Amino acid sequence: MSKFFRRIGRYFKEGFWGVVRHGAMALSSASAVTITLTIISIFLMFSFNLDQFTREIEGTVQVSATLEYECDGEDELRIRDAILKIEGVDKVTYKTREEEFDYFVEMYDADGKAGLREIYGDQHPMHAAYYINVTSNADLKMIASEVAKIEGIYETSYGGEGAVLLMDALDSVRYGGMILVAALSALAIFLISNTIKLTIYARNKEIAIMRAVGASNADIRFPYVIEGILIGLLGSLVPVGLTIFGYIYLYRFLGGVLLTQMWPLIAPHPFVLYLSAILVAAGVIVGLVGSFFSVSKYLRWKR
Amino acid sequence: MLELKQVSKTYKNGVNALYDINLKIEQGEFVYIIGPTGSGKSTLIKLLDGEEIPTKGVVDVLGINVGKLRHSKVPKYRRNIGVVFQDFRLLERKTVFENIAFAMEVLNEPAKVIRKRVRQVMNLVGLDDKGAAFPAELSGGQQQRVAIARAIANKPKILIADEPTGNLDPGKSDEIMVLLEKINREEGTTILMVTHDTVLVNKHRKRTLVLEAGHLVADMTEGGYFSHE
Numbered sequence A: 001m002s003k004f005f006r007r008i009g010r011y012f013k014e015g016f017w018g019v020v021r022h023g024a025m026a027l028s029s030a031s032a033v034t035i036t037l038t039i040i041s042i043f044l045m046f047s048f049n050l051d052q053f054t055r056e057i058e059g060t061v062q063v064s065a066t067l068e069y070e071c072d073g074e075d076e077l078r079i080r081d082a083i084l085k086i087e088g089v090d091k092v093t094y095k096t097r098e099e100e101f102d103y104f105v106e107m108y109d110a111d112g113k114a115g116l117r118e119i120y121g122d123q124h125p126m127h128a129a130y131y132i133n134v135t136s137n138a139d140l141k142m143i144a145s146e147v148a149k150i151e152g153i154y155e156t157s158y159g160g161e162g163a164v165l166l167m168d169a170l171d172s173v174r175y176g177g178m179i180l181v182a183a184l185s186a187l188a189i190f191l192i193s194n195t196i197k198l199t200i201y202a203r204n205k206e207i208a209i210m211r212a213v214g215a216s217n218a219d220i221r222f223p224y225v226i227e228g229i230l231i232g233l234l235g236s237l238v239p240v241g242l243t244i245f246g247y248i249y250l251y252r253f254l255g256g257v258l259l260t261q262m263w264p265l266i267a268p269h270p271f272v273l274y275l276s277a278i279l280v281a282a283g284v285i286v287g288l289v290g291s292f293f294s295v296s297k298y299l300r301w302k303r
Numbered sequence B: 001m002l003e004l005k006q007v008s009k010t011y012k013n014g015v016n017a018l019y020d021i022n023l024k025i026e027q028g029e030f031v032y033i034i035g036p037t038g039s040g041k042s043t044l045i046k047l048l049d050g051e052e053i054p055t056k057g058v059v060d061v062l063g064i065n066v067g068k069l070r071h072s073k074v075p076k077y078r079r080n081i082g083v084v085f086q087d088f089r090l091l092e093r094k095t096v097f098e099n100i101a102f103a104m105e106v107l108n109e110p111a112k113v114i115r116k117r118v119r120q121v122m123n124l125v126g127l128d129d130k131g132a133a134f135p136a137e138l139s140g141g142q143q144q145r146v147a148i149a150r151a152i153a154n155k156p157k158i159l160i161a162d163e164p165t166g167n168l169d170p171g172k173s174d175e176i177m178v179l180l181e182k183i184n185r186e187e188g189t190t191i192l193m194v195t196h197d198t199v200l201v202n203k204h205r206k207r208t209l210v211l212e213a214g215h216l217v218a219d220m221t222e223g224g225y226f227s228h229e
Ligand SMILES: Nc1ncnc2c1ncn2[C@@H]1O[C@H](COP(=O)(O)OP(=O)(O)O)[C@@H](O)[C@H]1O
Pocket: B011, B012, B013, B015, B016, B017, B035, B036, B037, B038, B039, B040, B041, B042, B043, B044
């Protein structure tokens, strides 16, 4: 058991001193990690907030379908069922003609209201209507046209087309961002594993000696893995700092919203901590994977 | 303790490095392996330390069939064998003490045991006062002493030295020989030494194996330089 702890202790000690002794190489590996993680962090901030906006906007988009005057209670039930069968429909709310008229009248001032009621009385031209809430990502246009095909529907329309277009635009920005991040990450991981390979190449003498005196593969590998993890952690320091202080600053600077009150930013408090955790984990994983495989080449017995 | 039975080695590229070698070495012996460049001396060593597998025959060391050893068992087997090379292979960033200790640390020995043994082998190789020095601050002879100290730190049963004096002047070579003889005597380590140095071989006479073009052409228990025309 004490040998076990000695072994673990040595992995950490050697890993730590490896970073210190090969400081320049460790730093160059760490800066590759830093660049990647910073990009990932920016992307995550953007992406999570976009998700939030999307949800916000989606709550406000509805399809409205007005009914023909001839529809009776039976028709209304049939139409309701037909609407609910359409893919992407979440919830349907019924409004009577009177409710619709009241809503319309409500938009005017006292004089206007009185005037309207006087002119129309009970003979107003409003239709009864269904208001349809859609599930996220549903295609409003498609749903509206499906609803329009149902017998007894007078007219359909959907609100927030501008919002939908914007959502689509932001989605493509996010999609493009994702590709960019993937490409940059691949590049950075390549750089990292290359630097770690260089670090290890510079030490193949060390590895050769370890092998010559009969160190097991695990005993050779793990100090390097710890070193890789430490480099990953080192590389995540700056991105974590940037994330926490940068996001808090940005949030304050923008007053908690992006452009309009319609788009509130995610509150910094637990958010930056989650982001930081993701970044630290990513740094550790990159360092671990990079060093694990870089050292493998030197551990293979070629006989 | 060490026996080769009808051992041949053909490398993957088709080079025949050794032909039908039969050889037996007892515990505590000191044996030279001589022969021209390319005669298979290093190949013989690689068969012994498990780096290469014989194409034919059996390499038996300490009762272990080295050629049949599973890869995962090679490291443990390697602890029986210390190796020293012509080019010392010291770690420049570590001190003499650290270089020697390194060989024991990677086997997870306790720090106390390491300190004691490192001092002991530093004394054995005559470098008591050089513990804090870095390899670059030492002469070639001293550096080879450090490499030898490192090779014997884990008390291997066999010490293999591949041209340990190849980079040293005759005076220093002689000192290394004296040191190896001392280790052979005091630690009871079996020593196999590959060399080109005819002067050494003639001066410190020992059992001598002569390789030529992959054949073991002579095994002289009496020692002395062998010239094969
Ligand atoms: N890894 C290898 N792959 C292919 N051929 C090799 C390898 N190592 C050595 N040889 C060949 O085997 C022969 C013997 O080499 P070696 O054992 O190194 O001789 P020595 O140490 O006596 O100079 C040489 O012809 C050499 O080119």
